[in-house]
Amino acid sequence: MRALGLTIHGRRILAAELHLKRTAPGISARKFDRQLRNSVITAVNRRGKYILIELDSQLVLTTHLRMTGKFLSVPHGEKLPPYAHAVFHLDDDRMLVFCDMRQFGRMRILRANKLALAPEISALAPEPFSDEFTADYLIRVLSRSRRSLKQLLLDQTKVLGLGNIYASEALFLAKINPFKAAATLSRKRALLLHQAIRDVLQEAIDAGSTLNINLTDGGGTYFATPERFWRVYEREGEPCVNCGTKIRRVVHGGRSTYFCPKCQRR
DNA sequence: ACCCTCACCTGCACGC
DNA sequence: TGCGTGCAGGTGAGGG
Numbered sequence: 001m002r003a004l005g006l007t008i009h010g011r012r013i014l015a016a017e018l019h020l021k022r023t024a025p026g027i028s029a030r031k032f033d034r035q036l037r038n039s040v041i042t043a044v045n046r047r048g049k050y051i052l053i054e055l056d057s058q059l060v061l062t063t064h065l066r067m068t069g070k071f072l073s074v075p076h077g078e079k080l081p082p083y084a085h086a087v088f089h090l091d092d093d094r095m096l097v098f099c100d101m102r103q104f105g106r107m108r109i110l111r112a113n114k115l116a117l118a119p120e121i122s123a124l125a126p127e128p129f130s131d132e133f134t135a136d137y138l139i140r141v142l143s144r145s146r147r148s149l150k151q152l153l154l155d156q157t158k159v160l161g162l163g164n165i166y167a168s169e170a171l172f173l174a175k176i177n178p179f180k181a182a183a184t185l186s187r188k189r190a191l192l193l194h195q196a197i198r199d200v201l202q203e204a205i206d207a208g209s210t211l212n213i214n215l216t217d218g219g220g221t222y223f224a225t226p227e228r229f230w231r232v233y234e235r236e237g238e239p240c241v242n243c244g245t246k247i248r249r250v251v252h253g254g255r256s257t258y259f260c261p262k263c264q265r266r
Numbered sequence: 267a268c269c270c271t272c273a274c275c276t277g278c279a280c281g282c
Numbered sequence: 283t284g285c286g287t288g289c290a291g292g293t294g295a296g297g298g
Contacts, residue, residue: 067291
């Protein structure tokens with residue numbers, strides 16, 4: 001995110017190509033280009049998992065990378081990388097390329113003054129590192145839900161920023177059972193969960209900014225999800241880092257959930 | 267209003 | 283070797 005901002009801030013979009021229709025539903029390739037062409041990128045921000053590329057035209061290009069989406073910076077004239085679904089020609093002789101093997105990522109063009117009204121943005125929970133995301137906020141949300149903790153943590157309108165991997169990780173860090181009903185969590189343990197949510201997210205951010213972002217990669221700059229190891233995720237059968245008990249995997253709400261049956265008994 | 271299930275898509279790890 | 287099957291992830295449509 002930050003690296004992307006540094007690379008494209010202040011650049012003018014000379015042309016915008018939409019190669020895959022479903023990447024930007026409801027807009028033609030022609031209109032996609034017309035709306036973005038000749039505008040200057042004034043800021044790159046983020047709300048939840050949405051990247052907001054703000055333009056001097058008072059429009060905002062929103063992008064959700066989903067699982068496999070990524071932005072690459074490619075020198076103009078170079079061969080496009082695989083799965084390039086949108087290409088932005090910039091005024092510094094580079095192209096910003098949106099690639100997505102699974103075609104799940106989505107782009108939308110919104111008016112800046114209507115951004116907060118867009119349903120996918122307006123419904124989002126407070127940013128996890130904002131003052132608004134307090135332990136009391138979390139406790140309130142937990143108390144009003146009839147779902148399990150794991151399911152609640154995946155709901156971006158309740159708790160923002162965790163996906164399936166980090167929901168498992170946060171619960172492991174807080175030593176709380178993923179299947180426990182959200183409303184039955186004690187205040188004391190909700191405080192631990194609140195901290196754990198911030199901790200796993202901070203870890204992931206640190207890993208991304210220090211370990212795996214290579215801005216001078218000759219083959220094109222990657223702003224991809226970092227490769228890293230997790231404490232419980234994808235560790236079924238391996239010993240728990242705290243107690244050595246074998247990590248278990250249970251499909252819950254249609255998603256794999258990893259946990260230590262001893263550390264996270266309740 | 268809330269919450270559940272399933273479709274979306276591709277590469278890859280499996281088993282036969 | 284090759285083919286079929288199931289799985290992974292985040293979201294939103296559709297239904298209860």
